[in-house]
Amino acid sequence: MNRRLFLFASGSLSLSPFVPQNSVAETDAGKDVTRTLARHIVSAKPSDLPAPVRKEAARTLLNWVGCSVGGSRHQTVGIAISALAPFSGPAQASILGRKERLDILHAALINGISSHVLDFDDTHSHNIIHPAGPVISAILALSEHRPVSGNDFVNALVLGVDVECRIGNSVYPKHYDAGWHITGTAGVFGAAAACGKLLALSELQMLWALGLAATQPVGLQEMFGSMTKSFHPGRAAQNGLTAALLASKNFTSSEQSLEAKYGWTNVVSTAHNYDDITKNLGESFEISKNTYKPFACGVVMHPTIDGCIQLRTENKLTADEIDHVELRVHPLVIQLTSKKSPQTGLEGKFSIYHAASVALVEGGGGIDQFSDRAVRDRTIAALRDRVSTVVDSSLHEDQVRITLTTKTGRRLEKFVEHAVGSLDHPMSDKDLEAKFTGLTTGILSTDRQRKLMDLCWTVDRLPESSAIAKAASL
């Protein structure tokens, strides 16, 4: 506590050359939100990180690297590179899973797309942000251009996740319910903060970096099911890195970008809670609430996949035997994943009907179950049409109640209390390694896979974090 009191006390001494006078904080509670946050980012030290937080950072990193390498062969990534590489700067940074090297701004974008395109990455258990994409895509690229120790890298990673998730928490769920893709809109702050930390910005420069981030939110939910969804974390990474680079040269911006009358929280949300941003800074860490997906789609479909796989295994069911499946689900499932007849793998990731069907038919929810092949499979498509949904607000997001009726009239029920991969039923380190191996097989050799996982587990002891980018590219 002493440290925090000191931080507040020293604040009154700082001089401010730019005070926008139309920037009225709405309430006293909003006073100095951005400054408090910036001050924390600038002062936070690697030695302040508890061991479990370091461990979770390594898990987040390992999962992100696996997803990025695994996603790097998706046509979305190839198209983005072919469209933008002619405008890239020097070969400063690696594209994971590939041979190309681009400037750090483009590398941040492309690696961010790769990490999210399979919808297999991480998810914060409260605000459903995918925390790693915007932050790690940016700092890994930056660290190839400006070398940093693994210890500093982990500190920036934890800070970036903390900043984006705290800001996300402050406007969740109103901001999300309005149609914003919170991973892009809040993620840009995480990228700016983490890159700003690695660039050793002053407090004033960090305020400007946050201002430049605030003015560049990325992502509408309407894009879900198209390639543009994965563009969001990539662009958030690139925008946050741009913000930090500009601020490092004293490109000025607002100093109250979060709480000002026409600042971020008031413009992009109808409600906010500033305590979520400033409470217990440096004492509680949002990365502790990160979760890792066992299935290659949004977490709201995970309970259904989990339950359908269990029903299939326990009852040795085939698709032919199933007459009808009813899913009682959280309202968000319908808001996000109600595509009835997906035509592409990317669209399948937004169809709860496909998710239930493919899990029952194939007993899985991996990349192959959300491919163009799977959504076009006749058996899966036919069963999909026999799946119905009922919204049940009494259920939590990681729950589902499945009622399956067989053609012989048998009625099978399955209640999933906490889906596999959720905070209450987390992926073990071994699970994460198995997922990593599955994602990277065919791209990296077995030796390389092992070496890369070990680099991730020991990231905070590496002399240079860029070793990870080098080991993950071809």
Add this chain to the structure above:
Amino acid sequence: MNRRLFLFASGSLSLSPFVPQNSVAETDAGKDVTRTLARHIVSAKPSDLPAPVRKEAARTLLNWVGCSVGGSRHQTVGIAISALAPFSGPAQASILGRKERLDILHAALINGISSHVLDFDDTHSHNIIHPAGPVISAILALSEHRPVSGNDFVNALVLGVDVECRIGNSVYPKHYDAGWHITGTAGVFGAAAACGKLLALSELQMLWALGLAATQPVGLQEMFGSMTKSFHPGRAAQNGLTAALLASKNFTSSEQSLEAKYGWTNVVSTAHNYDDITKNLGESFEISKNTYKPFACGVVMHPTIDGCIQLRTENKLTADEIDHVELRVHPLVIQLTSKKSPQTGLEGKFSIYHAASVALVEGGGGIDQFSDRAVRDRTIAALRDRVSTVVDSSLHEDQVRITLTTKTGRRLEKFVEHAVGSLDHPMSDKDLEAKFTGLTTGILSTDRQRKLMDLCWTVDRLPESSAIAKAASL
């Protein structure tokens, strides 16, 4: 009318490989808004442009070039280049008024910053978008990489302005009043449309370009008074160009990005009118409502500057003789320009108090009146403190009622019905040339100034529009 009927009829034949099923148009009125717009952009021909529209395009271009060259020496531009040039790609495009050449994406950003940093550019008379910045910054850079005729360039320019202003109109004023900087948030569509036109996108690709634009709105009003304000049109240009480049390689996105439930209009505004977007496409042109600033600040301060200059001239006033000045103004003046004690030139552009004072003391409202020097001048600062404002909703945005009281008790009044530079009192071609000359003197030789103005006036007859970029850079 026949042409439009034909366009609608042919629409039912087009095939759509990606139809997001959570994209429900809110009302029938919203049905196919994005598609109607995309179809128009793809089919619009240079030969459809009436002569007065071509003329206004040349005026818009000449004004933008002057502002970009004039703004190119501002420290904001130098900082942005120093921060980002290390990551630039090949030297593909000119930076106006300077020697550097950057890749087209960075050139679009930097020229967009230059064009707006003096707040001396153009303003649409209805929605206060600065139309040229996002559009011309993008297409001029692109046309240096992919040569196009002046005729096609003008067509893209007119289309880009039409698209951004129609979309802006559809959500104005609710969207603006919420705190968005509409030049960046709507401007990105104009840049995407204009670049997409030059890249000869198909209808489906144009839909994707608009989707990629929709998901990247730039700009919060909180940034006004800092360098980040001019970042907005630059980034909108860069984002729109990026959107078109990605779409040209078949990077998929939504096909209903404007009207979908979680699409742009519903997410960024509490009200919208889709007729503003689709009515009389190809028959009425938003560029016809463009205006050009005689003073180097936002248009809401122009009536005050105009009136104060008139009062000074008519009464041969000095600052010492003035006791007090009262301004009755439109509400937007207070929303946007209520900085009481600006400390920098950029902040001075958001102080109606400074504007009145400097116009009375120096008889002008040019670049020099909105410099760091002017806001720190003791006489101007002292008079600034004797200026007060009263909101009067009965006034239009281009009006002001000034009451000036002298120390001897004289009471002088001035009502400005239409400020100089407004649509009802427009800058003549000669005024625009004088402004251009003032902005570019000291950067371009007299010969070069004349040559560049002639290139702008005759742009639609140039074999290659890139001649303008070459003549405007060093």
